Amino acid sequence: MAETISGLLNVGVAVVSKEYKVLWSNRVLKDLFGEPGTMPCHLFYNQATSPCPGCGVKEIFERGGGNVVHKQTGLDAQGDPVYSEIIATPIRNEKGEISAVLELVIPITEKVLAQERNKRLHERLERAQKMDAVATLAGGIAHKFNNLLTILLGHLELMGFRSPPDEMQAHSMDQMRDACLQMRDLTAQLLAYARGGKYQVEKRRLGEFLEEVLPKLRYHVAPTVRLDLQVEPGGWKVEGDFSQLQMVLSALLANAGEAVSDHGNILVRCRNETLGPAEASAAGNLPPGPYVHVSVQDDGEGMDETTRRRAFEPFYSTRFQGRGLGLAAAYGIVRNHNGAISLESSPGEGTTVHVYLPAADAPVEAGKVPQASGSAVLFIEDEPLVRQIAESILEELGYEAVFADDAAQALEILAQSRTRFDWIFMDMILPDMHGRELFRRIRALLPESRIIVCSGSLPKRTFGSCWTQGPWPIFKSPSRPRICKRPYRKA
Numbered sequence: 001m002a003e004t005i006s007g008l009l010n011v012g013v014a015v016v017s018k019e020y021k022v023l024w025s026n027r028v029l030k031d032l033f034g035e036p037g038t039m040p041c042h043l044f045y046n047q048a049t050s051p052c053p054g055c056g057v058k059e060i061f062e063r064g065g066g067n068v069v070h071k072q073t074g075l076d077a078q079g080d081p082v083y084s085e086i087i088a089t090p091i092r093n094e095k096g097e098i099s100a101v102l103e104l105v106i107p108i109t110e111k112v113l114a115q116e117r118n119k120r121l122h123e124r125l126e127r128a129q130k131m132d133a134v135a136t137l138a139g140g141i142a143h144k145f146n147n148l149l150t151i152l153l154g155h156l157e158l159m160g161f162r163s164p165p166d167e168m169q170a171h172s173m174d175q176m177r178d179a180c181l182q183m184r185d186l187t188a189q190l191l192a193y194a195r196g197g198k199y200q201v202e203k204r205r206l207g208e209f210l211e212e213v214l215p216k217l218r219y220h221v222a223p224t225v226r227l228d229l230q231v232e233p234g235g236w237k238v239e240g241d242f243s244q245l246q247m248v249l250s251a252l253l254a255n256a257g258e259a260v261s262d263h264g265n266i267l268v269r270c271r272n273e274t275l276g277p278a279e280a281s282a283a284g285n286l287p288p289g290p291y292v293h294v295s296v297q298d299d300g301e302g303m304d305e306t307t308r309r310r311a312f313e314p315f316y317s318t319r320f321q322g323r324g325l326g327l328a329a330a331y332g333i334v335r336n337h338n339g340a341i342s343l344e345s346s347p348g349e350g351t352t353v354h355v356y357l358p359a360a361d362a363p364v365e366a367g368k369v370p371q372a373s374g375s376a377v378l379f380i381e382d383e384p385l386v387r388q389i390a391e392s393i394l395e396e397l398g399y400e401a402v403f404a405d406d407a408a409q410a411l412e413i414l415a416q417s418r419t420r421f422d423w424i425f426m427d428m429i430l431p432d433m434h435g436r437e438l439f440r441r442i443r444a445l446l447p448e449s450r451i452i453v454c455s456g457s458l459p460k461r462t463f464g465s466c467w468t469q470g471p472w473p474i475f476k477s478p479s480r481p482r483i484c485k486r487p488y489r490k491a
Helices: 002-008 027-033 041-046 056-063 109-162 167-195 206-220 242-259 277-284 305-310 325-336 384-397 407-416 435-445
Strands: 012-016 022-025 068-075 081-092 098-107 201-205 226-231 237-241 265-275 289-298 340-345 351-358 376-380 400-404 423-427 451-455 467-469
Touching: 012 027, 027 098, 041 068, 056 068, 056 081, 056 098, 081 109, 109 167, 109 384, 201 206, 206 226, 206 242, 206 265, 206 289, 237 242, 237 351, 242 265, 242 289, 242 325, 242 351, 265 277, 277 340, 277 351, 305 340, 325 340, 376 384, 376 407, 384 400, 400 407, 407 435, 423 435, 435 451
Parallel strands: 226 265, 376 400, 376 423, 423 451, 451 467
Antiparallel strands: 012 022, 012 098, 068 081, 081 098, 201 237, 265 289, 289 351, 340 351
Protein backbone atom coordinates (compact mmCIF):
# COMPACT_ATOMS: atom_id res chain seq x y z
CA MET A 1 0.00 0.00 0.00
CA ALA A 2 2.79 2.45 0.97
CA GLU A 3 4.64 1.58 -2.25
CA THR A 4 1.54 2.35 -4.32
CA ILE A 5 0.85 5.69 -2.58
CA SER A 6 4.47 6.87 -2.81
CA GLY A 7 4.56 5.92 -6.49
CA LEU A 8 1.39 7.85 -7.24
CA LEU A 9 2.81 10.89 -5.45
CA ASN A 10 6.21 10.47 -7.16
CA VAL A 11 7.89 10.54 -3.76
CA GLY A 12 10.93 8.45 -2.86
CA VAL A 13 11.05 6.45 0.36
CA ALA A 14 14.13 4.76 1.82
CA VAL A 15 15.14 3.09 5.06
CA VAL A 16 18.80 3.73 5.94
CA SER A 17 20.90 2.07 8.62
CA LYS A 18 23.42 3.66 10.99
CA GLU A 19 26.16 2.51 8.59
CA TYR A 20 24.46 4.48 5.78
CA LYS A 21 23.33 1.29 4.01
CA VAL A 22 20.01 1.45 2.14
CA LEU A 23 17.98 -1.36 3.74
CA TRP A 24 14.96 -0.72 1.54
CA SER A 25 13.85 1.77 -1.10
CA ASN A 26 10.67 2.12 -3.09
CA ARG A 27 10.21 1.88 -6.85
CA VAL A 28 10.47 5.67 -7.36
CA LEU A 29 14.06 5.74 -6.03
CA LYS A 30 15.00 2.55 -7.85
CA ASP A 31 13.72 3.87 -11.17
CA LEU A 32 15.65 7.10 -10.65
CA PHE A 33 18.93 5.82 -9.23
CA GLY A 34 18.95 2.05 -9.69
CA GLU A 35 19.57 -0.69 -7.12
CA PRO A 36 21.86 0.51 -4.29
CA GLY A 37 23.07 -2.94 -3.26
CA THR A 38 25.40 -2.75 -0.26
CA MET A 39 26.94 0.62 -1.11
CA PRO A 40 26.68 3.47 1.41
CA CYS A 41 23.91 5.88 0.42
CA HIS A 42 26.23 8.85 -0.01
CA LEU A 43 28.46 6.87 -2.37
CA PHE A 44 25.54 5.45 -4.36
CA TYR A 45 23.37 8.54 -4.64
CA ASN A 46 26.00 11.29 -4.74
CA GLN A 47 29.34 9.60 -5.56
CA ALA A 48 30.68 11.08 -2.29
CA THR A 49 33.21 9.32 -0.07
CA SER A 50 31.71 10.69 3.17
CA PRO A 51 28.20 11.56 4.41
CA CYS A 52 26.61 14.43 2.57
CA PRO A 53 26.43 17.89 4.20
CA GLY A 54 23.33 18.14 6.39
CA CYS A 55 22.78 14.36 6.27
CA GLY A 56 19.61 13.51 8.23
CA VAL A 57 20.77 9.99 9.06
CA LYS A 58 23.97 11.24 10.66
CA GLU A 59 22.24 13.97 12.68
CA ILE A 60 19.48 11.69 13.98
CA PHE A 61 21.92 9.03 15.19
CA GLU A 62 24.23 11.65 16.72
CA ARG A 63 21.41 13.54 18.48
CA GLY A 64 19.49 10.45 19.46
CA GLY A 65 16.23 11.44 17.79
CA GLY A 66 14.25 14.27 16.28
CA ASN A 67 13.31 14.96 12.70
CA VAL A 68 15.64 16.54 10.17
CA VAL A 69 14.67 18.40 6.98
CA HIS A 70 17.36 19.26 4.48
CA LYS A 71 17.96 19.69 0.75
CA GLN A 72 20.18 17.38 -1.19
CA THR A 73 21.75 17.23 -4.65
CA GLY A 74 22.47 13.87 -6.22
CA LEU A 75 23.10 12.24 -9.58
CA ASP A 76 20.64 9.88 -11.25
CA ALA A 77 21.56 6.72 -13.14
CA GLN A 78 22.37 8.79 -16.27
CA GLY A 79 24.62 11.17 -14.33
CA ASP A 80 22.17 14.09 -14.45
CA PRO A 81 21.69 16.23 -11.32
CA VAL A 82 18.69 15.49 -9.10
CA TYR A 83 17.52 17.98 -6.48
CA SER A 84 15.49 16.74 -3.54
CA GLU A 85 14.06 17.88 -0.24
CA ILE A 86 14.52 15.11 2.34
CA ILE A 87 12.54 14.61 5.54
CA ALA A 88 14.32 12.18 7.85
CA THR A 89 12.66 10.61 10.91
CA PRO A 90 13.95 7.91 13.28
CA ILE A 91 12.69 4.31 13.32
CA ARG A 92 12.81 2.77 16.81
CA ASN A 93 12.77 -0.89 17.90
CA GLU A 94 10.70 -2.38 20.70
CA LYS A 95 13.24 -1.05 23.24
CA GLY A 96 12.86 2.51 21.99
CA GLU A 97 16.32 2.55 20.44
CA ILE A 98 16.92 4.08 17.02
CA SER A 99 17.55 1.21 14.65
CA ALA A 100 17.25 2.99 11.30
CA VAL A 101 16.10 6.21 9.66
CA LEU A 102 13.16 6.63 7.33
CA GLU A 103 13.80 9.18 4.59
CA LEU A 104 11.03 10.75 2.56
CA VAL A 105 12.62 12.08 -0.67
CA ILE A 106 10.55 14.80 -2.36
CA PRO A 107 11.89 15.67 -5.85
CA ILE A 108 12.27 19.40 -6.53
CA THR A 109 14.46 19.21 -9.65
CA GLU A 110 12.00 21.00 -11.94
CA LYS A 111 11.50 23.74 -9.35
CA VAL A 112 15.25 24.28 -8.89
CA LEU A 113 15.96 24.27 -12.62
CA ALA A 114 13.10 26.74 -13.19
CA GLN A 115 14.56 29.01 -10.50
CA GLU A 116 17.98 28.82 -12.14
CA ARG A 117 16.47 29.63 -15.56
CA ASN A 118 14.61 32.57 -14.07
CA LYS A 119 17.80 33.76 -12.41
CA ARG A 120 19.72 33.58 -15.70
CA LEU A 121 16.91 35.39 -17.52
CA HIS A 122 16.86 38.05 -14.83
CA GLU A 123 20.63 38.51 -15.14
CA ARG A 124 20.34 38.75 -18.93
CA LEU A 125 17.54 41.30 -18.54
CA GLU A 126 19.66 43.34 -16.15
CA ARG A 127 22.59 43.25 -18.60
CA ALA A 128 20.29 44.28 -21.45
CA GLN A 129 18.89 47.16 -19.39
CA LYS A 130 22.40 48.33 -18.55
CA MET A 131 23.39 48.18 -22.21
CA ASP A 132 20.27 50.15 -23.15
CA ALA A 133 21.20 52.78 -20.57
CA VAL A 134 24.76 52.92 -21.94
CA ALA A 135 23.41 53.19 -25.49
CA THR A 136 21.13 56.08 -24.54
CA LEU A 137 23.94 57.84 -22.71
CA ALA A 138 26.38 57.21 -25.56
CA GLY A 139 23.97 58.55 -28.17
CA GLY A 140 23.31 61.73 -26.19
CA ILE A 141 26.99 62.35 -25.49
CA ALA A 142 27.96 61.64 -29.09
CA HIS A 143 25.40 64.08 -30.46
CA LYS A 144 26.54 66.97 -28.23
CA PHE A 145 30.21 66.05 -28.50
CA ASN A 146 30.16 65.91 -32.29
CA ASN A 147 28.41 69.27 -32.49
CA LEU A 148 31.35 70.78 -30.60
CA LEU A 149 33.82 68.97 -32.85
CA THR A 150 31.99 70.35 -35.87
CA ILE A 151 32.59 73.87 -34.61
CA LEU A 152 36.29 73.19 -34.06
CA LEU A 153 36.77 71.54 -37.44
CA GLY A 154 34.77 74.23 -39.19
CA HIS A 155 36.86 77.06 -37.80
CA LEU A 156 40.03 75.20 -38.75
CA GLU A 157 38.79 74.99 -42.33
CA LEU A 158 37.84 78.67 -42.35
CA MET A 159 41.31 79.60 -41.14
CA GLY A 160 42.68 77.78 -44.17
CA PHE A 161 40.23 79.47 -46.55
CA ARG A 162 40.74 83.09 -45.54
CA SER A 163 44.40 83.35 -44.67
CA PRO A 164 46.67 80.69 -46.14
CA PRO A 165 48.80 79.54 -43.19
CA ASP A 166 52.56 79.39 -43.15
CA GLU A 167 54.30 76.05 -42.74
CA MET A 168 54.29 76.08 -38.93
CA GLN A 169 50.65 77.15 -38.71
CA ALA A 170 49.62 74.53 -41.26
CA HIS A 171 51.37 71.86 -39.22
CA SER A 172 49.61 73.00 -36.04
CA MET A 173 46.24 73.07 -37.80
CA ASP A 174 46.80 69.54 -39.12
CA GLN A 175 47.65 68.35 -35.61
CA MET A 176 44.49 69.94 -34.19
CA ARG A 177 42.40 68.51 -37.04
CA ASP A 178 43.80 65.02 -36.48
CA ALA A 179 43.12 65.30 -32.73
CA CYS A 180 39.48 66.23 -33.46
CA LEU A 181 39.11 63.28 -35.83
CA GLN A 182 40.60 60.92 -33.22
CA MET A 183 38.04 62.18 -30.70
CA ARG A 184 35.35 61.52 -33.29
CA ASP A 185 36.64 57.96 -33.72
CA LEU A 186 36.55 57.40 -29.96
CA THR A 187 32.90 58.41 -29.92
CA ALA A 188 32.20 56.06 -32.83
CA GLN A 189 33.84 53.19 -30.95
CA LEU A 190 31.72 53.88 -27.88
CA LEU A 191 28.61 53.73 -30.03
CA ALA A 192 29.79 50.51 -31.67
CA TYR A 193 30.26 48.81 -28.29
CA ALA A 194 26.96 50.07 -26.92
CA ARG A 195 24.69 49.52 -29.89
CA GLY A 196 26.40 47.60 -32.67
CA GLY A 197 25.47 48.55 -36.20
CA LYS A 198 27.32 50.39 -38.97
CA TYR A 199 27.74 54.03 -38.07
CA GLN A 200 30.74 55.43 -39.96
CA VAL A 201 30.47 53.74 -43.34
CA GLU A 202 33.17 54.05 -45.97
CA LYS A 203 34.69 51.99 -48.76
CA ARG A 204 38.30 50.92 -48.49
CA ARG A 205 40.58 48.18 -49.67
CA LEU A 206 40.60 45.72 -46.80
CA GLY A 207 44.18 44.67 -47.51
CA GLU A 208 45.44 48.25 -47.16
CA PHE A 209 43.45 48.60 -43.96
CA LEU A 210 45.10 45.46 -42.53
CA GLU A 211 48.55 46.74 -43.43
CA GLU A 212 47.76 49.97 -41.62
CA VAL A 213 46.26 48.65 -38.37
CA LEU A 214 48.05 45.33 -37.82
CA PRO A 215 51.23 46.94 -36.40
CA LYS A 216 49.05 48.90 -33.95
CA LEU A 217 47.50 45.66 -32.67
CA ARG A 218 50.83 43.84 -32.23
CA TYR A 219 50.52 44.23 -28.44
CA HIS A 220 47.90 41.45 -28.40
CA VAL A 221 50.65 38.96 -29.21
CA ALA A 222 53.79 38.13 -27.22
CA PRO A 223 56.95 39.74 -28.65
CA THR A 224 58.46 36.31 -29.31
CA VAL A 225 55.51 35.20 -31.46
CA ARG A 226 55.95 35.58 -35.22
CA LEU A 227 53.11 37.59 -36.81
CA ASP A 228 52.94 37.65 -40.62
CA LEU A 229 50.54 39.33 -43.06
CA GLN A 230 49.89 38.21 -46.64
CA VAL A 231 47.78 40.55 -48.78
CA GLU A 232 46.80 39.66 -52.33
CA PRO A 233 47.61 42.47 -54.80
CA GLY A 234 44.64 44.28 -56.31
CA GLY A 235 42.36 43.53 -53.40
CA TRP A 236 38.70 44.52 -53.62
CA LYS A 237 37.14 47.19 -51.47
CA VAL A 238 34.57 46.50 -48.77
CA GLU A 239 31.97 48.86 -47.38
CA GLY A 240 31.73 49.13 -43.62
CA ASP A 241 32.59 50.79 -40.35
CA PHE A 242 36.33 50.28 -40.13
CA SER A 243 36.50 51.19 -36.44
CA GLN A 244 34.29 48.14 -35.83
CA LEU A 245 36.27 45.98 -38.25
CA GLN A 246 39.37 46.93 -36.27
CA MET A 247 37.62 45.52 -33.18
CA VAL A 248 37.09 42.26 -35.08
CA LEU A 249 40.78 42.00 -35.97
CA SER A 250 41.73 42.91 -32.40
CA ALA A 251 39.53 40.12 -30.99
CA LEU A 252 40.91 37.53 -33.45
CA LEU A 253 44.53 38.46 -32.68
CA ALA A 254 43.89 38.38 -28.93
CA ASN A 255 42.34 34.92 -29.24
CA ALA A 256 45.21 33.64 -31.39
CA GLY A 257 47.79 35.21 -29.07
CA GLU A 258 46.38 33.31 -26.09
CA ALA A 259 46.36 30.04 -28.03
CA VAL A 260 49.98 29.97 -29.24
CA SER A 261 53.10 29.29 -27.24
CA ASP A 262 55.81 31.89 -26.63
CA HIS A 263 57.43 30.98 -29.95
CA GLY A 264 54.33 30.27 -32.00
CA ASN A 265 53.24 31.64 -35.35
CA ILE A 266 50.22 33.65 -36.47
CA LEU A 267 49.45 34.29 -40.13
CA VAL A 268 46.88 36.83 -41.35
CA ARG A 269 45.81 36.48 -45.00
CA CYS A 270 43.62 38.72 -47.16
CA ARG A 271 42.49 37.70 -50.64
CA ASN A 272 39.63 38.06 -53.13
CA GLU A 273 37.24 35.15 -53.59
CA THR A 274 34.16 34.68 -55.75
CA LEU A 275 31.94 32.15 -54.01
CA GLY A 276 29.55 29.89 -55.86
CA PRO A 277 26.29 28.68 -54.27
CA ALA A 278 27.87 25.70 -52.47
CA GLU A 279 30.93 27.64 -51.27
CA ALA A 280 28.82 30.58 -50.10
CA SER A 281 26.50 28.28 -48.18
CA ALA A 282 29.42 26.51 -46.52
CA ALA A 283 31.06 29.82 -45.60
CA GLY A 284 28.03 30.87 -43.56
CA ASN A 285 24.80 30.82 -45.58
CA LEU A 286 25.93 33.74 -47.71
CA PRO A 287 24.53 34.68 -51.11
CA PRO A 288 26.89 33.78 -53.97
CA GLY A 289 29.13 36.53 -55.22
CA PRO A 290 32.44 38.33 -54.71
CA TYR A 291 33.88 38.50 -51.19
CA VAL A 292 37.05 39.60 -49.47
CA HIS A 293 38.30 36.68 -47.37
CA VAL A 294 40.41 37.36 -44.28
CA SER A 295 41.82 34.44 -42.29
CA VAL A 296 43.74 34.43 -39.02
CA GLN A 297 45.68 31.18 -38.57
CA ASP A 298 47.67 30.12 -35.50
CA ASP A 299 49.64 26.98 -34.65
CA GLY A 300 48.43 26.88 -31.05
CA GLU A 301 46.84 24.12 -29.05
CA GLY A 302 43.59 24.07 -31.05
CA MET A 303 40.08 23.28 -29.82
CA ASP A 304 37.99 20.18 -29.37
CA GLU A 305 34.61 19.95 -31.07
CA THR A 306 32.64 21.16 -28.04
CA THR A 307 34.81 24.24 -27.60
CA ARG A 308 34.74 24.99 -31.32
CA ARG A 309 30.92 24.93 -31.40
CA ARG A 310 30.70 27.33 -28.45
CA ALA A 311 33.57 29.65 -29.38
CA PHE A 312 31.31 32.52 -30.45
CA GLU A 313 29.00 32.34 -27.42
CA PRO A 314 29.09 35.45 -25.22
CA PHE A 315 31.30 35.07 -22.14
CA TYR A 316 32.32 31.51 -23.04
CA SER A 317 36.00 30.90 -22.35
CA THR A 318 38.21 27.93 -21.51
CA ARG A 319 40.87 30.13 -19.92
CA PHE A 320 39.66 32.97 -17.72
CA GLN A 321 36.37 33.56 -15.94
CA GLY A 322 34.42 36.36 -17.59
CA ARG A 323 36.41 36.28 -20.84
CA GLY A 324 35.11 35.37 -24.26
CA LEU A 325 33.07 38.44 -25.25
CA GLY A 326 35.59 39.41 -27.94
CA LEU A 327 34.69 36.63 -30.38
CA ALA A 328 30.98 37.12 -29.69
CA ALA A 329 31.31 40.83 -30.51
CA ALA A 330 33.32 39.95 -33.65
CA TYR A 331 30.56 37.59 -34.74
CA GLY A 332 27.92 40.32 -34.31
CA ILE A 333 29.94 42.95 -36.15
CA VAL A 334 30.72 40.68 -39.12
CA ARG A 335 27.10 39.55 -39.44
CA ASN A 336 25.95 43.17 -39.25
CA HIS A 337 28.25 43.88 -42.22
CA ASN A 338 26.39 41.16 -44.19
CA GLY A 339 29.37 38.84 -43.86
CA ALA A 340 30.13 35.55 -42.15
CA ILE A 341 32.68 34.35 -39.62
CA SER A 342 33.59 30.75 -38.81
CA LEU A 343 36.51 28.76 -37.51
CA GLU A 344 38.13 25.40 -38.07
CA SER A 345 40.22 23.78 -35.38
CA SER A 346 41.22 20.48 -33.84
CA PRO A 347 43.34 19.63 -30.78
CA GLY A 348 47.05 20.02 -31.43
CA GLU A 349 46.61 21.42 -34.94
CA GLY A 350 45.91 25.10 -34.31
CA THR A 351 42.96 27.26 -35.26
CA THR A 352 41.98 29.24 -38.36
CA VAL A 353 39.25 31.87 -38.23
CA HIS A 354 37.65 32.80 -41.56
CA VAL A 355 35.92 36.14 -42.17
CA TYR A 356 34.05 36.84 -45.41
CA LEU A 357 32.91 40.40 -46.20
CA PRO A 358 31.00 41.33 -49.37
CA ALA A 359 33.11 43.11 -51.94
CA ALA A 360 31.86 46.62 -52.68
CA ASP A 361 30.46 47.31 -56.16
CA ALA A 362 31.85 50.34 -57.98
CA PRO A 363 34.63 52.20 -56.14
CA VAL A 364 33.62 55.43 -54.45
CA GLU A 365 36.02 58.32 -54.31
CA ALA A 366 35.68 60.37 -51.16
CA GLY A 367 36.22 64.09 -51.25
CA LYS A 368 34.30 65.11 -54.39
CA VAL A 369 31.60 67.76 -53.98
CA PRO A 370 29.25 69.47 -56.38
CA GLN A 371 30.67 72.60 -57.91
CA ALA A 372 29.29 75.73 -56.30
CA SER A 373 27.79 77.65 -59.22
CA GLY A 374 25.02 79.46 -57.41
CA SER A 375 23.66 76.21 -55.96
CA ALA A 376 21.13 76.47 -53.13
CA VAL A 377 21.41 74.54 -49.90
CA LEU A 378 18.87 74.05 -47.11
CA PHE A 379 20.62 73.48 -43.79
CA ILE A 380 18.48 72.12 -40.91
CA GLU A 381 20.23 72.30 -37.51
CA ASP A 382 19.04 73.39 -34.07
CA GLU A 383 22.49 74.24 -32.65
CA PRO A 384 23.17 77.97 -33.28
CA LEU A 385 26.97 77.66 -33.26
CA VAL A 386 26.83 74.87 -35.84
CA ARG A 387 24.56 76.99 -38.06
CA GLN A 388 26.99 79.89 -37.81
CA ILE A 389 30.03 77.89 -38.85
CA ALA A 390 28.05 76.19 -41.65
CA GLU A 391 26.93 79.59 -42.95
CA SER A 392 30.52 80.82 -43.04
CA ILE A 393 31.78 77.75 -44.90
CA LEU A 394 28.91 77.63 -47.41
CA GLU A 395 29.27 81.34 -48.12
CA GLU A 396 33.02 80.89 -48.60
CA LEU A 397 32.32 78.13 -51.14
CA GLY A 398 29.78 80.20 -53.01
CA TYR A 399 26.58 78.41 -52.02
CA GLU A 400 23.27 80.17 -51.44
CA ALA A 401 22.24 78.83 -48.02
CA VAL A 402 18.89 78.87 -46.24
CA PHE A 403 18.77 77.81 -42.61
CA ALA A 404 16.07 76.21 -40.47
CA ASP A 405 16.42 75.50 -36.76
CA ASP A 406 13.67 72.87 -36.49
CA ALA A 407 11.60 70.51 -38.64
CA ALA A 408 8.48 72.69 -38.80
CA GLN A 409 10.42 75.67 -40.17
CA ALA A 410 12.19 73.44 -42.71
CA LEU A 411 8.92 71.98 -44.02
CA GLU A 412 7.40 75.46 -44.28
CA ILE A 413 10.42 76.67 -46.29
CA LEU A 414 10.22 73.69 -48.65
CA ALA A 415 6.46 74.10 -49.12
CA GLN A 416 6.50 77.85 -49.83
CA SER A 417 9.90 78.56 -51.39
CA ARG A 418 10.33 78.63 -55.14
CA THR A 419 14.04 78.01 -54.76
CA ARG A 420 15.29 74.67 -56.02
CA PHE A 421 17.54 73.25 -53.34
CA ASP A 422 20.36 71.18 -54.80
CA TRP A 423 21.27 69.80 -51.38
CA ILE A 424 19.43 69.42 -48.10
CA PHE A 425 21.48 68.86 -44.95
CA MET A 426 19.57 67.77 -41.86
CA ASP A 427 20.41 66.90 -38.30
CA MET A 428 19.01 63.65 -36.97
CA ILE A 429 18.07 64.97 -33.52
CA LEU A 430 15.74 67.98 -33.73
CA PRO A 431 13.62 69.52 -30.96
CA ASP A 432 10.21 69.00 -32.61
CA MET A 433 10.55 65.90 -34.80
CA HIS A 434 12.76 62.85 -35.20
CA GLY A 435 15.01 62.97 -38.25
CA ARG A 436 13.51 59.78 -39.69
CA GLU A 437 10.03 61.35 -39.89
CA LEU A 438 11.40 64.61 -41.31
CA PHE A 439 13.28 62.64 -43.95
CA ARG A 440 10.05 60.91 -45.05
CA ARG A 441 8.19 64.20 -45.28
CA ILE A 442 10.93 65.86 -47.33
CA ARG A 443 10.94 62.87 -49.66
CA ALA A 444 7.16 63.22 -50.09
CA LEU A 445 7.52 66.91 -51.00
CA LEU A 446 10.65 66.53 -53.13
CA PRO A 447 11.10 62.92 -54.31
CA GLU A 448 14.27 63.76 -56.27
CA SER A 449 15.90 65.80 -53.51
CA ARG A 450 19.46 65.06 -52.48
CA ILE A 451 19.59 64.71 -48.71
CA ILE A 452 22.50 64.25 -46.35
CA VAL A 453 21.64 63.14 -42.82
CA CYS A 454 24.33 63.86 -40.23
CA SER A 455 24.31 63.10 -36.53
CA GLY A 456 26.30 61.76 -33.63
CA SER A 457 23.80 58.98 -33.00
CA LEU A 458 22.38 57.60 -36.25
CA PRO A 459 20.27 54.43 -36.28
CA LYS A 460 21.61 51.24 -37.80
CA ARG A 461 20.14 51.59 -41.28
CA THR A 462 20.53 54.26 -43.90
CA PHE A 463 17.79 56.33 -45.48
CA GLY A 464 18.35 55.88 -49.20
CA SER A 465 20.57 58.94 -49.57
CA CYS A 466 23.99 59.96 -48.42
CA TRP A 467 24.42 59.89 -44.65
CA THR A 468 27.26 60.21 -42.22
CA GLN A 469 27.84 60.12 -38.49
CA GLY A 470 29.91 62.50 -36.49
CA PRO A 471 30.67 66.15 -37.18
CA TRP A 472 28.93 67.75 -40.14
CA PRO A 473 30.89 67.12 -43.35
CA ILE A 474 33.32 69.91 -44.22
CA PHE A 475 33.31 70.23 -47.99
CA LYS A 476 36.60 71.42 -49.25
CA SER A 477 39.68 73.27 -48.11
CA PRO A 478 42.75 74.33 -50.09
CA SER A 479 44.89 71.77 -48.26
CA ARG A 480 42.76 68.63 -47.91
CA PRO A 481 39.22 67.50 -48.69
CA ARG A 482 36.75 66.83 -45.84
CA ILE A 483 33.46 65.38 -46.95
CA CYS A 484 30.85 62.81 -46.07
CA LYS A 485 32.25 59.41 -46.97
CA ARG A 486 29.38 58.47 -49.33
CA PRO A 487 28.53 60.89 -52.17
CA TYR A 488 24.91 61.13 -53.15
CA ARG A 489 23.17 58.40 -55.07
CA LYS A 490 19.49 57.94 -55.78
CA ALA A 491 17.37 55.88 -53.42
